Amino acid sequence: xxxxxxTAVLDQEGLADLVATLVTDGRTVVGPTVRDGAVVLxxxxxxxxxxxxxxxxxxxxxxxxxxxxxxAAFAHSVGPQSWKSFLHPQREQLWSxxxxxxxxxxxxxxxSEPPAYAFLGVRPCDLRAIALxxxxxxxxxYPDRGYQRRRRGVLLIAAECTxxxxxxxxxxxxxxxxxxxxxxxxLTEVVDEQGHRFFVRVGSEEGARLLxxxxxxxxxxxTEALARASVDAARxxxxxxxxxxxxxxxxGGSATADHWDxxxxxxxxxxxxxxxxxxxxxxTTEEVTDLTGDHAERWQRWDSCFDVDFxxxxxxxxxxxxxxxxxxxxxxxxxxxHEQFGSGxxxxxxxxxxxxxxxxxxxxxxxxxSTEHDAKASSAVPxxxxxxxxxx
Numbered sequence: 001x002x003x004x005x006x007t008a009v010l011d012q013e014g015l016a017d018l019v020a021t022l023v024t025d026g027r028t029v030v031g032p033t034v035r036d037g038a039v040v041l042x043x044x045x046x047x048x049x050x051x052x053x054x055x056x057x058x059x060x061x062x063x064x065x066x067x068x069x070x071x072a073a074f075a076h077s078v079g080p081q082s083w084k085s086f087l088h089p090q091r092e093q094l095w096s097x098x099x100x101x102x103x104x105x106x107x108x109x110x111x112s113e114p115p116a117y118a119f120l121g122v123r124p125c126d127l128r129a130i131a132l133x134x135x136x137x138x139x140x141x142y143p144d145r146g147y148q149r150r151r152r153g154v155l156l157i158a159a160e161c162t163x164x165x166x167x168x169x170x171x172x173x174x175x176x177x178x179x180x181x182x183x184x185x186x187l188t189e190v191v192d193e194q195g196h197r198f199f200v201r202v203g204s205e206e207g208a209r210l211l212x213x214x215x216x217x218x219x220x221x222x223t224e225a226l227a228r229a230s231v232d233a234a235r236x237x238x239x240x241x242x243x244x245x246x247x248x249x250x251x252g253g254s255a256t257a258d259h260w261d262x263x264x265x266x267x268x269x270x271x272x273x274x275x276x277x278x279x280x281x282x283x284t285t286e287e288v289t290d291l292t293g294d295h296a297e298r299w300q301r302w303d304s305c306f307d308v309d310f311x312x313x314x315x316x317x318x319x320x321x322x323x324x325x326x327x328x329x330x331x332x333x334x335x336x337x338h339e340q341f342g343s344g345x346x347x348x349x350x351x352x353x354x355x356x357x358x359x360x361x362x363x364x365x366x367x368x369x370s371t372e373h374d375a376k377a378s379s380a381v382p383x384x385x386x387x388x389x390x391x392x
Contacts, residue, residue: 005201005202006201006202006208006211007199007200007201007202007219007224008200008202008211008216008217008218008219009197009198009199009200009216009217009218009219009220009223010187010197010198010200010214010215010216011195011196011197011198011215012047012196012197013215014198014214014215014216015047015073015187015198016046016047016048017214017215018047018157018210018214019031019044019046019047019120020046020047021210021213021214022118022120022155022210023045023046025116026116027115027116027117027118027155028043028115028116028117028118029043029044029045029118029120030042030043030044030083030086030117030118030119030120031044031049031050031119031120031121032050032051032074032076032079032120032121033049033050033051034051034054034065037065038063038065038079038080039051039054039056039065039076039079040079040080040081041079041081041082041083041085041086044120047073050073050074050120050121051073051076052071052072052073053067053068053069053070053071053072054066054067054068054076055067055068055072055075055076055163056076056077056079056165057166058077058165058166058167058239058350058353058354059166059167059354059359060167060353060354060356060359060360060361061353061354061355061356061357061358061359061360062354062359063079063080063354063355070191070196071191071196072189072191072196073121073189074121074159074187074189075162075163075189077163077164077165077167077168077350078123078125078126078165078349078350078351080276080351080355081276082126082129082276082277082278082349082351083119083122083126083129083130083278084129084130084133084278084279084281086117086119086150087130087133087147087150087151087154088133088137088144088147088150088281090301090302091299091300091301091302092146092299092300092301093110093297093298093299093300094109094146094285094298094299094300095107095108095109095110095297095298096108096110096295096296096297096298097295097296097297098294098295099293099294099295105296111149113149114149114150115150116153117150117153117154117155118154118155118157119154119155119156119157120157120159121157121158121159121187122156122157122158122159122183123158123159123161123349124158124160124161124170124175124176124177124178124179124180125161125168125170125175125278125347125348125349126278126347126349127156127158127179127181127182127183128170128175128182128347129278129279129347129349130156130182130278131181131182132279132341132343132345132347133147133278133279133281134151135341135342135343136279136281136341137151137281138151146300155184155206155207155210156182156183156184156185157183157184157185157186157187157207158179158183158185158186158187158203159186159187159188159189160177160178160179160186160187160188160227160231161177161178161231161234162177162188162189162230162231162233162234163234163237164177164234164237164238164239165239165350165354166239166240166350167239167240167350167351167353167354167361168238168239168240168348168349168350169238169239169240169241169242169348169350169363170238170347170348170349171235171238171241171348172238172240172241172242172348172363173242173344173346173347173348174344175347175348176235177231177234177235178231179201179203181203182203183203183204183207184202184203184204184206184207184210185200185201185202185203185207185210185211186200186201186203187199187200188200188201188227188228188230188231189227190223190226190227190230192226194222194223197223199219199223199224199226199227199228200216200219238348239350240348240350240353240361240363241363242363242366242367243366243367243370245370247334247335247344247366248334248335248338248344249335250334250335250366250369250370250373251330251331251334251335251366251369252331252335252336253373254331254369254372254373255327255331257369257372257373258372259365259368259369259372260323260326260327261323262368263323263326263360263365264321264322264323264326266358266359266360267322267326267358267360268357268358269306269307269308269322269325269326270306270357271304271306271307272352272355272356272357273306273329273351273352273355273356273360273362274302274304274305274306274329275302275304276351276352276355277351277352278347278349278351279333279345279346279347280304282302282303282304282305282310283300283301283302283303284300284301284303284310285298285299285300285301286298286299286301287299305319305325305328305329305332306325306326306329308320308325310325330362330365330366332345333345333346334346334366
């Protein structure tokens with residue numbers, strides 16, 4: 001623990017007061033809640049809407065809610081949504097235009113202030129996903145102005161991971177079940193015979209001011225030890241893992257691998273993996289007009305490299321086959337993303353595995369590509385002259 005780190009303990013009433021304080025401040029509190037058979041992200045008006053007593057069962061192509069006996073609020077794995085749904089929405093109007101009396105169009109851009117968000121229960125993998133999206137959409141020569149407005153002033157309250165799901169593999173991509181940076185408050189849930197409580201770490205001045213306004217107590221040795229031990233134990237309980245090797249080099253050098261055909265035989269090109277991915281950011285624009293032609297609008301919406309029109313140029317798409325589109329997605333995520341943004345683009349949340357209707361598991365596919373690469377490399381090794389002479 002850093003010498004300057006401030007810690008505390010909140011009980012359930014304290015967590016309820018925390019949410020109430022945020023709502024009173026005019027914040028739009030977004031957090032996990034149970035709806036339509038899943039733990040989803042939605043606006044919360046009270047802590048009572050959190051998924052107390054709910055967990056999930058995960059597998060490739062499978063997601064199911066399950067009841068828990070301990071009443072924990074944050075003992076579930078990530079659901080189908082990520083926080084990009086609020087920061088980088090699926091559909092956004094860029095401008096509208098009206099034809100003026102002189103026939104010249106007058107353009108209007110919506111620059112209204114977005115909600116003052118407070119995100120509650122952000123998993124460490126999603127903290128890292130938000131940081132990646134910040135790098136893509138706030139940095140560079142052409143930042144996304146809508147994203148910049150929505151991201152500005154967002155309060156991030158993390159929920160550290162104590163029970164990784166069966167499709168989680170954050171440790172394989174340099175992540176961790178603990179919140180290591182970019183949070184205002186980090187909560188670690190502890191439920192035992194001494195009660196239901198949350199060990200709190202303060203990550204910013206804004207977080208410290210918020211904590212000071214709600215009932216809390218000094219962190220005791222037992223609660224802190226249990227909280228840190230449960231997060232430490234989660235590191236060795238990941239449900240999935242990736243091969244221990246340079247994945248950037250592996251994916252970058254596997255363009256002609258035979259295994260892409262095997263994946264393509266199962267992939268539906270439905271784009272579910274990119275829709276649930278917390279770091280995929282691709283968009284397209286479309287313009288609509290009314291029948292008179294006096295009013296027009298330009299909208300930005302999510303797009304996917306699995307869409308055959310995504311790479312459409314004059315004469316046809318660059319990537320016409322499912323093989324080429326899946327290869328583009330996986331290779332970009334683990335290899336060419338480095339050239340663009342200085343890191344990989346996967347945080348190991350496992351959403352793409354759980355929500356793939358065909359049950360395609362990227363950890364298994366990368367392992368298969370690794371096996372094929374090594375097999376081809378070993379078969380291509382020339383036999384030394386002395387050994388060839390002995391064999392003859």
